[in-house]
Each structure stands twice: as C-alpha cells, then as structure tokens.
Amino acid sequence: MALEKKRTYTEQPKILVATDCCVFGFDKGILKLLVFRRRIDPFKGEWSLIGSFVDEEESVTDAARRVLLEFTGLENIFLEELKVYSDVDRDTGARCISVAQYALIRINDYDKEQVERHGAKWFAIDEIPNLVLDHNVMVTDALDRLRQKTTRAPIGFELLPKKFTIPQLQSLYEAICQRKLDDRNFRKKLLSFGLLIKLDEKDKTTSKKGAFLYKFDHDKYKNLEESGFNFVLKPL
Amino acid sequence: MALEKKRTYTEQPKILVATDCCVFGFDKGILKLLVFRRRIDPFKGEWSLIGSFVDEEESVTDAARRVLLEFTGLENIFLEELKVYSDVDRDTGARCISVAQYALIRINDYDKEQVERHGAKWFAIDEIPNLVLDHNVMVTDALDRLRQKTTRAPIGFELLPKKFTIPQLQSLYEAICQRKLDDRNFRKKLLSFGLLIKLDEKDKTTSKKGAFLYKFDHDKYKNLEESGFNFVLKPL
DNA sequence: GCAAAAGTGTTCTCGTTACACCCATGC
DNA sequence: GCATGGGTGTAACGAGAACACTTTTGC
Structure with missing residues (x-):
C-alpha cells in the first residue's frame, strides 16, 4: 500500500519537469520544423526541439510560451499540448519528464535574427535530422496530431x-x-x-x-x- | 535569457508530479465515475479522483496503473492521458503538477472489497459531487474527450x-x-x-x-x- | 393473450467524388 | 500569341437520416 505510507506532500519525490515544443511552419509548399543546437550536456551541440525546464513559478504552458518568445520573438501563437514523455530513462542526463507541445507559426513573421542567434534552423518535415533523446518520437506524434487536428479544426490558417x-x-x-x-x-x-x-x-x-x-x-x-x-x- | 544562465540539470528546480485518473464505468444505462475520500491534507476526507504522486522509479503511466490496480484490483484496462494541469496555485498544499488520465473499466469486474476499503464510490456523471482542487475540471475535460474518442475509436467496448x-x-x-x-x-x-x-x-x-x-x-x-x-x- | 423488448428494410436527402474547360495576364 | 496558374459547374454515387411493423416469450 504505497499510498498508506506516503501521507504528506513533503515526503514525496520531486522530479525535473521540462517542456519541448515542435514548432511548425509552412513555406513555399513545404511543411517545416524549427530545431536548434542544444546548449547543455549531454548531447550539447546536437539538434534538439526548442524547450526548457519548467520553473517553480510558472505553468507548463507559461514555460512553453516563454521559450517560444525567446526563440522566435512571437507571442499569441497557436500552442497545444501533445503528451507527456516520462519513461524513467528517457533522458540520460537525469530523471526528467517532458510535456511535449506543438506550435504553429507564420514562417515569415518570426524574428530571424533571434532565431539565428540561438542556432536554430528550419528543416522540411521529411528531412528532419536525428534529434536528441526522444525528440524524434515527439515530432512523429506531433505530425500525427497535426494531421488529425487540421481536419477537424481550422488551425491550418495559423501557418x-x-x-x-x-x-x-x-x-x-x-x-x-x-x-x-x-x-x-x-x-x-x-x-x-x-x-x-x-x-x-x-x-x-x-x-x-x-x-x-x-x-x-x-x-x-x-x-x-x-x-x-x-x-x-x-x-x- | 533564462536559458543562458541555466546550463546544467542540477541547477533546475524539481517539482512534485502527480497523476489523477478519471475512472469511468457503465451500469444499467448510466455512465459513472469512481471517486474516493482523499487521505492526505489539505482536504483530507473530501471527494477526489483516484491518484498518486509519481515516483522516481516509474513513468507517469506506471504510476496511474499502480493506483488503478491498488483501487480496483484491475490490470490491462484502457487508460489514456488527458492533459497536464500545471497552474502554479492549482494545489494549495504545494506546487504540484498533475497529469490527468482517464480509464474505462467493466463495472462488474472490479474488486468491490478493494474499492470499499479505499472509501471509493461510484457517482452517475450528472451527480458528481464537489471534488478537491481542479478535479471537477478534469472530469469535464475527460467527458469531452470520451465523447470525442468514442466516435472515432471502438473504445466503448471497454465499458x-x-x-x-x-x-x-x-x-x-x-x-x-x-x-x-x-x-x-x-x-x-x-x-x-x-x-x-x-x-x-x-x-x-x-x-x-x-x-x-x-x-x-x-x-x-x-x-x-x-x-x-x-x-x-x-x-x- | 398481452405486454415488452428484439429485430428487420426501404426511401429520401445531401454531401463527396470525379472530371474538363475558359480566363486573365506577363512575358 | 502563348505559357502559366486561377477560377468555375455538373452528374453519378454512397452514406446517413427518417420511419413502422413483426417476432418472441414470460407472465
């Protein structure tokens, strides 16, 4: 009876929580994904989704909007939760769960300087490179969701x-x-x-x-x- | 540049992660939800969804399956992630994010003794009492999802x-x-x-x-x- | 024999599909 | 004047909606 032993919040284990965001854009007939060079070890310098750890003082959505603003200069863009990735060993750096999201942006609106300063780059969705950790799985899942969702809600216009x-x-x-x-x-x-x-x-x-x-x-x-x-x- | 400062995992804030599960059953023409009496403060004794904190050594899904087994004696039941609830002040006990899920069970298969021992009870979905924290919102969202999902996948049979x-x-x-x-x-x-x-x-x-x-x-x-x-x- | 639920077919409507030609314009 | 992409209508088909009566059997 695990629950019987654990009666107070303070005895509970705390966990690192991150959010990673599949940012999609559409340019000249091609659907693209924005990725960047990871800045922390392990896998520093490899391609990664845009993301951040979630801070004590913000919701997961806040965290995602914060990194989106930081990387693209954009606010008020379409952002929806995809799902949680929480396998115990998904991140080799530490136990860390990630709430994956997907965002749709107008590819010509973003701040190109800001994007380049972060080492970010657009890839056509059928030419996505190897990404760190389970990020390629997130992208596959996000594309599935995008395909589903665009047929049932007018979100395509966001692109x-x-x-x-x-x-x-x-x-x-x-x-x-x-x-x-x-x-x-x-x-x-x-x-x-x-x-x-x-x-x-x-x-x-x-x-x-x-x-x-x-x-x-x-x-x-x-x-x-x-x-x-x-x-x-x-x-x- | 929040990210520029935070270069290592160890400097990151850790957060309590819980999972709460909307357990649905169907009995004599009525769709029902399983709730129980909360066992920890604050709100000890009030109606709550079935849930648990997520342990260091398990995924969120593992945690949900663990509590489902504990409360109902059932394994291998339909379980799907709903969404993450992460408002900073959603839990008055401590900063805690919760991954809400929903499960579908055959209402006559579960272990009645086990359920009663946990102070759990079935409520018709139009007679659900006030639940702790944001659990009523979770139930509303889960019902929406259930209505959507049953029209596109044969999950009704799980009930x-x-x-x-x-x-x-x-x-x-x-x-x-x-x-x-x-x-x-x-x-x-x-x-x-x-x-x-x-x-x-x-x-x-x-x-x-x-x-x-x-x-x-x-x-x-x-x-x-x-x-x-x-x-x-x-x-x- | 009758109440009560199970089971069965057809017609109409409307949305989806398939398909081919003219239009406007910059070069 | 011609190459290029933009714009238009119609007929055939199939799926969903509406709708009423017969069957079985326990009492």
Whole structure:
C-alpha cells in the first residue's frame, strides 16, 4: 500500500519537469520544423526541439510560451499540448519528464535574427535530422496530431499569412495530408463554410493572373462553434 | 535569457508530479465515475479522483496503473492521458503538477472489497459531487474527450462486459452522446463494420425474447486499423 | 393473450467524388 | 500569341437520416 505510507506532500519525490515544443511552419509548399543546437550536456551541440525546464513559478504552458518568445520573438501563437514523455530513462542526463507541445507559426513573421542567434534552423518535415533523446518520437506524434487536428479544426490558417490565397491554402492542406487534392472540390468545400472573407487584393507572386486574397473570419467561427458547428474537412 | 544562465540539470528546480485518473464505468444505462475520500491534507476526507504522486522509479503511466490496480484490483484496462494541469496555485498544499488520465473499466469486474476499503464510490456523471482542487475540471475535460474518442475509436467496448447485446451497446452510446439514437440505423452501422462476432447465446435479463450476445473482434480491428480503416461512428 | 423488448428494410436527402474547360495576364 | 496558374459547374454515387411493423416469450 504505497499510498498508506506516503501521507504528506513533503515526503514525496520531486522530479525535473521540462517542456519541448515542435514548432511548425509552412513555406513555399513545404511543411517545416524549427530545431536548434542544444546548449547543455549531454548531447550539447546536437539538434534538439526548442524547450526548457519548467520553473517553480510558472505553468507548463507559461514555460512553453516563454521559450517560444525567446526563440522566435512571437507571442499569441497557436500552442497545444501533445503528451507527456516520462519513461524513467528517457533522458540520460537525469530523471526528467517532458510535456511535449506543438506550435504553429507564420514562417515569415518570426524574428530571424533571434532565431539565428540561438542556432536554430528550419528543416522540411521529411528531412528532419536525428534529434536528441526522444525528440524524434515527439515530432512523429506531433505530425500525427497535426494531421488529425487540421481536419477537424481550422488551425491550418495559423501557418499561413493573415492574408492568403485559396491555392496557398490548398497547398498547405496537401502538405499536411501528404496527397494531392482536387482544386474544385477543395475550393467549394472551404468556401461553403462561409468563413473566408474575400478581399479586393490579389497576390501576383505565383501567377500572372493573380489569385484573390482571403482572410479567415475568426469572429464568425467563434460564433458558429458555440452554436455547435463543426469544421470537418475530410472523412480523412 | 533564462536559458543562458541555466546550463546544467542540477541547477533546475524539481517539482512534485502527480497523476489523477478519471475512472469511468457503465451500469444499467448510466455512465459513472469512481471517486474516493482523499487521505492526505489539505482536504483530507473530501471527494477526489483516484491518484498518486509519481515516483522516481516509474513513468507517469506506471504510476496511474499502480493506483488503478491498488483501487480496483484491475490490470490491462484502457487508460489514456488527458492533459497536464500545471497552474502554479492549482494545489494549495504545494506546487504540484498533475497529469490527468482517464480509464474505462467493466463495472462488474472490479474488486468491490478493494474499492470499499479505499472509501471509493461510484457517482452517475450528472451527480458528481464537489471534488478537491481542479478535479471537477478534469472530469469535464475527460467527458469531452470520451465523447470525442468514442466516435472515432471502438473504445466503448471497454465499458461493457466482454459479451454484450446490441441494445446494451446502444444504450452505452446514448449515455455517452446524451441523446437517443435510432435502433435500426445504430444496429445497421455497427454491424456494417464487420467487427462484432455474434454468439449463440442470448441475454434474457432485460426481455422475455432475449437479445443475442456479441463479442468485439479485437484481432480483426487491429488488422483493419493497420490497413488504414477508420472506425467512425457519427459526424457527432 | 398481452405486454415488452428484439429485430428487420426501404426511401429520401445531401454531401463527396470525379472530371474538363475558359480566363486573365506577363512575358 | 502563348505559357502559366486561377477560377468555375455538373452528374453519378454512397452514406446517413427518417420511419413502422413483426417476432418472441414470460407472465
């Protein structure tokens, strides 16, 4: 009866708690992950997710937002808990559990200087190098989650500029789903939600004709969501 | 630059890590939660989820399985991580983060003596009392997750006896979804997966005619799942 | 013989899929 | 004027929703 013996908080073992963050970005049709050179031993200098130990005076989320701000200069970005990695020997440096998270950022918004100063680098998701500890597993799990979640919530928009074109949006979903989608059906479906606001501007960087820019209507989505609406993109 | 200063593991703050488990059962058409009387101060004697601190020598999952075994006598039950609760002041006893989990058990399999010895009790999910700390929030979140998950994975079966009838299964889904389902459509859909094995026995406890018993075909499901099959029950 | 739960089929609707051509423009 | 990517409509199909009656048997 372990619990019978341990009646007070002070007799309990304390544990190192870290949080590691899979930061995804989307650039020119390619989904990318931000990694950096680890600064502490063991494995100092090897590729690692962005992370930190959790401090006494902050929640796990606070800690994750703190490192994200430090590494990218960005605040108010999409961040969601993935899962806890707590195998006793997962970290060869010390017993340490890690709360993995994933974040989605607009790849052109971040502070490039800040990123470079930290030795961070973007890798295409199919070219991710060996990472320290169990970080490659975290990335695999995060990608699975991202694939699931994007089909059931409009979080893909977090990876695009505030103003985007339908072809851009489609290429994002194609990168996430790892397959080609039908132009007409994709456009029809996305517009049918009534959540995209068509602007009077065109983006001409990818074609001579130019593609109309849209904004995602966050307010309308919030309202719809509260009244039981479900964003569902595909039966996968 | 918090990280610049903190270069070694040994300078890091350690934190108490607990795991709390929402244990669900299903009995006579009602979804229930197992809670118990807390044994440590503060709030000693009040209703609480089943939980424990995580030990140096075990993973979070190990800790959860340890308390589940201790409280119910059950092993090999469905257990999944929910999320981490880590607000700095969530626990008034000490800084402590908790990894919430949820478990599904066959309500007649557990060891009743063991449960009573721990002062545990089943509550219908719409009659759950005030629980200590943030445990009521955990339960709300666990119910949301359970509702989501049961529509996308065949985990409902974990709450029923190994042999069950279609009407039983339907009443389970009705309890989880909180609404009446159509008999014919439900039966048709569930049987269409080809994952239920019809037995030669009937259960006569709820009707004179008796209803045929079925088993869930776990092996077949594993195979189908690997080849990309998705169990999808409803678009919610 | 009747109450009470188990079991069974069909139609309608709507969303998903598949598919091919014209449009606007910079060069 | 032509190459390039943007934008549009329709028909066939399949899955989900709605809906009512027969069967079995213990009392």
